[in-house]
Structure formats: C-alpha cells, structure tokens
Amino acid sequence: MNDLDTSTSERAYKRHATLKAQAAILGFELIKSDPEICGQAPYHLYSFDAAKPFDDLDAVREYLDKLAVKWIEKVPKSAEKLQVK
Numbered sequence: 875m876n877d878l879d880t881s882t883s884e885r886a887y888k889r890h891a892t893l894k895a896q897a898a899i900l901g902f903e904l905i906k907s908d909p910e911i912c913g914q915a916p917y918h919l920y921s922f923d924a925a926k927p928f929d930d931l932d933a934v935r936e937y938l939d940k941l942a943v944k945w946i947e948k949v950p951k952s953a954e955k956l957q958v959k
Contacts, residue, residue: 914927919937
C-alpha cells in the first residue's frame with residue numbers, strides 16, 4: 875500500500891504514525907499537541923530528560939534522519955559478527 879491508496883485525510887495520520895515508530899526505534903516518543911489550545915509547537919520529541927519542539931513533520935523527519943545517521947555510525951564493527959548469514 876502506498877500513499878495513493880489512502881485517502882488524503884489518512885495520509886497525515888499514516889505519516890505521523892511512521893515517524894512515531896521511527897522515533898521509538900531511536901529512543902524517542904513523538905507527541906502531537908494542539909497548538910491552538912496550549913500555544914506550543916504542534917510536535918514534540920521526548921527523550922528521558924529532554925523535549926524538543928518542531929513546527930511540522932518535515933522538521934521531525936529531518937531531525938530523525940540525522941539521528942539515525944549518527945546512530946548507524948556508532949554501531950561497532952563487532953556487531954557485524956552478529957548478523958545471520
């Protein structure tokens with residue numbers, strides 16, 4: 875299934891859900907807030923002791939991409955031995 879198979883209203887939900895899962899893999903929780911009610915940024919990434927606000931999902935995606943690259947660079951070479959062949 876791709877975005878063209880879903881209605882326009884479901885695309886935003888699907889995108890948010892995908893980024894939420896990617897954030898969880900990296901140890902973060904993506905929260906969507908209501909900026910009209912609380913006067914905050916619409917999205918926040920939470921970690922153990924920090925919160926980072928974002929204005930849109932594009933900014934969240936860019937940040938998660940940078941984190942993923944840093945995480946991959948830190949994977950030790952010994953992890954390659956753990957791969958099943």
